Amino acid sequence: MAFYLSIKEIWxxxxxxxxxxxxxxxxxxLVLFTAGLGEGLASANKEYLEKLDADVLVFxxxxxxxxxxxxxxxxxxxxxxxxxxxxxxxxxxxSNVTLTFPNGAEAIDVSLIGVEPGKPGSPPAYLGEAIxxxxxxxxxxxxxxxxxxxxxxxxxISIKTTQGAEEEYYDIKVAGITDGRQYFFQPSVxxxxxxxxxxxxxxxxxxxxxxLIPNIIAVRLGDPAAVESMSRFLEDRVDGIEVTxxxxxxxxxxxYAEQQSTLNTMKGFTxxxxxxxxxGFFQIQTLQKVPQIGMLKAIGTANHVVANAxxxxxxxxxxxxxxxxxxxxxxxAIGLPAGIPVxxxxxxxxxxLVALMxxxxxxxxxxxxxxxxxxxxxxxxx
Amino acid sequence: MKKTILETRxxxxxxxxxxxxxxxxxxxxxxxxxxxxxxxxxxxxxxxxTMLAMLAGLLNPSEGQLIIDGQRxxxxxxxxxxxxxxxxxGFTFQANNLVPYxxxxxxxxxxxxxxxxxxRQGRKKARQLLARLGLEDRLNNLxxxxxxxxxxxxxxxxxxxxxxxxxxxxxPTASLDTERANQVVGIFxxxxxxxxxxxxxxxxxxxxxxxxxxxxxxxxxKVARVITxxxxxDQLAGSSQFDAVSESLTQNPSQHQPLLIPHVPKWTAVAxxxx
Numbered sequence: 272m273a274f275y276l277s278i279k280e281i282w283x284x285x286x287x288x289x290x291x292x293x294x295x296x297x298x299x300x301l302v303l304f305t306a307g308l309g310e311g312l313a314s315a316n317k318e319y320l321e322k323l324d325a326d327v328l329v330f331x332x333x334x335x336x337x338x339x340x341x342x343x344x345x346x347x348x349x350x351x352x353x354x355x356x357x358x359x360x361x362x363x364x365x366s367n368v369t370l371t372f373p374n375g376a377e378a379i380d381v382s383l384i385g386v387e388p389g390k391p392g393s394p395p396a397y398l399g400e401a402i403x404x405x406x407x408x409x410x411x412x413x414x415x416x417x418x419x420x421x422x423x424x425x426x427x428i429s430i431k432t433t434q435g436a437e438e439e440y441y442d443i444k445v446a447g448i449t450d451g452r453q454y455f456f457q458p459s460v461x462x463x464x465x466x467x468x469x470x471x472x473x474x475x476x477x478x479x480x481x482x483l484i485p486n487i488i489a490v491r492l493g494d495p496a497a498v499e500s501m502s503r504f505l506e507d508r509v510d511g512i513e514v515t516x517x518x519x520x521x522x523x524x525x526x527y528a529e530q531q532s533t534l535n536t537m538k539g540f541t542x543x544x545x546x547x548x549x550x551g552f553f554q555i556q557t558l559q560k561v562p563q564i565g566m567l568k569a570i571g572t573a574n575h576v577v578a579n580a581x582x583x584x585x586x587x588x589x590x591x592x593x594x595x596x597x598x599x600x601x602x603x604a605i606g607l608p609a610g611i612p613v614x615x616x617x618x619x620x621x622x623x624l625v626a627l628m629x630x631x632x633x634x635x636x637x638x639x640x641x642x643x644x645x646x647x648x649x650x651x652x653x
Numbered sequence: 654m655k656k657t658i659l660e661t662r663x664x665x666x667x668x669x670x671x672x673x674x675x676x677x678x679x680x681x682x683x684x685x686x687x688x689x690x691x692x693x694x695x696x697x698x699x700x701x702x703t704m705l706a707m708l709a710g711l712l713n714p715s716e717g718q719l720i721i722d723g724q725r726x727x728x729x730x731x732x733x734x735x736x737x738x739x740x741x742x743g744f745t746f747q748a749n750n751l752v753p754y755x756x757x758x759x760x761x762x763x764x765x766x767x768x769x770x771x772x773r774q775g776r777k778k779a780r781q782l783l784a785r786l787g788l789e790d791r792l793n794n795l796x797x798x799x800x801x802x803x804x805x806x807x808x809x810x811x812x813x814x815x816x817x818x819x820x821x822x823x824x825p826t827a828s829l830d831t832e833r834a835n836q837v838v839g840i841f842x843x844x845x846x847x848x849x850x851x852x853x854x855x856x857x858x859x860x861x862x863x864x865x866x867x868x869x870x871x872x873x874x875k876v877a878r879v880i881t882x883x884x885x886x887d888q889l890a891g892s893s894q895f896d897a898v899s900e901s902l903t904q905n906p907s908q909h910q911p912l913l914i915p916h917v918p919k920w921t922a923v924a925x926x927x928x
Contacts, residue, residue, distance in 0.1 A: 272766055283754035283795065450871055562749035567709060568745070571739025573732070647711050650746050651702055651823055
């Protein structure tokens with residue numbers, strides 16, 4: 272009976288309900304897009320670190336887990352490696368360079384990441400091969416670069432850096448292509464740590480004997496569950512370092528927390544707007560229907576039928592609106608250019624959609640309560 | 654003698670609001686038999702709508718007994734009363750009678766759905782009843798596509814379709830012109846007689862009393878008089894001085910003997926109080 276009443280009303284007033292579903296669809300679109308943007312920006316910031324085959328990261332002491340600030344003496348790497356419980360460790364160096372392409376593709380700013388071949392931090396290549404030796408003058412590139420600049424394994428690319436005050440170009444062969452591993456809002460290119468040290472931008476080009484100074488060390492533990500205890504252990508045993516898990520590391524990167532909290536606030540407010548809009552619509556509708564609800568109750572419609580009809584109607588309209596919004600977001604996501612940092616993960620989409628489905632009943636609660644409280648006596652104008 | 658379907662015994666309804674106590678219905682005892690159509694008349698504030706609400710199980714009396722079809726409705730809880738209304742009562746209202754998003758046929762079927770009696774047979778019965786009310790070509794129209802009179806006829810069909818024991822009508826002609834009012838109440842009366850229901854119509858329009866078998870006049874919450882004499886009822890209904898008659902019914906007859914109705918000099922009270 273409740274289903275019959277709610278379906279009939281929606282069908283006979285489909286224009287009104289469709290318009291309202293559109294409002295819900297737009298709210299869904301906005302929330303999903305904000306969530307996708309949050310996820311995309313976060314990913315652009317942390318993708319490389321998140322995919323690291325390591326459990327903890329070692330930073331220079333008192334640098335607040337900042338990969339840019341941290342400078343580690345190469346000896347520290349040896350010191351870290353020798354302890355029981357450390358399965359493997361690899362030093363990593365970060366810098367920013369520009370890629371140019373002989374095929375005339377537009378130059379791309381990238382993160383140049385120096386890694387130790389076969390050690391934590393060195394990415395696998397799904398096309399071609401990973402970096403195999405310290406001296407190999409090859410590069411493994413992020414698939415985004417391959418896609419954007421139409422580069423294939425075996426092609427040469429040019430890395431533009433600044434040495435002192437001069438621009439230098441290093442031609443290097445693409446050995447492999449790895450999956451998306453952005454770092455610091457840029458796609459990444461990987462070279463061996465020695466090559467990285469040679470070509471990274473340097474202010475002082477005269478001092479060729481300067482030792483190799485990587486930024487951080489990625490450590491894979493024998494027991495991946497022992498992150499906390501091993502972090503403390505290493506900090507106690509090795510001087511001048513601080514150790515943390517990967518999540519804390521990328522959450523500490525500059526602007527990450529602020530950016531995420533801004534986007535979460537936007538998402539939260541959009542949800543709140545959704546609850547209020549849905550609540551307002553159904554409340555006004557219920558108020559308009561008070562005489563009709565009174566009449567239905569007077570002729571013997573049970574209270575639960577009236578309430579269920581209201582709940583069902585809210586659920587159906589919300590479901591339709593959310594589906595419509597979800598589909599249009601999906602359609603837009605397919606057509607989005609690669610550079611826009613919007614990322615839809617199944618977890619975030621599902622969580623958002625479930626939350627959006629809940630805003631209907633939450634927003635409509637007042638109107639349902641209102642419908643339940645209508646006295647059948649209203650039918651007699653009493 | 655026809656079976657009594659509806660009976661009230663010394664029913665009292667008191668409204669209390671802070672220090673204000675109003676006795677809206679004061680010791681009313683009436684009865685309505687099967688196939689009997691009763692007009693409940695009286696001025697505003699006389700307690701007739703409160704009486705109707707109690708008879709429909711919408712309002713609990715403060716004192717007294719309400720017995721419909723052998724069931725004491727004032728002893729029922731809310732759920733039982735909702736079910737009682739659904740099964741035993743047919744209702745038409747002054748306004749907002751129909752569900753706006755259901756067609757005429759669906760509005761009538763609604764009562765069958767509520768009682769889980771819908772289906773092919775139910776639909777056939779609803780069609781027949783609507784056809785009997787002259788609405789065979791309006792079955793699939795929404796209420797907004799029907800005139801006021803047509804809407805009232807749909808409401809009458811809805812009130813009767815589930816074969817209730819009692820049919821109650823609250824001011825069914827309030828928004829109708831005389832011709833349509835006559836048509837609607839005429840059909841209503843016919844169906845009540847045909848289907849042997851106990852019918853009660855609350856009305857301000859005394860002209861509609863020509864269709865009823867008994868007039869119960871209420872004044873200040875009490876039954877002022879009960880008129881069963883056909884000639885008197887017809888005379889009352891036939892008076893062209895509708896307003897004056899209506900006005901006269903606001904007077905307490907016990908204080909104005911003989912009846913102070915100069916326009917209807919032959920009107921006589923047949924009974925006062927309980928019938």
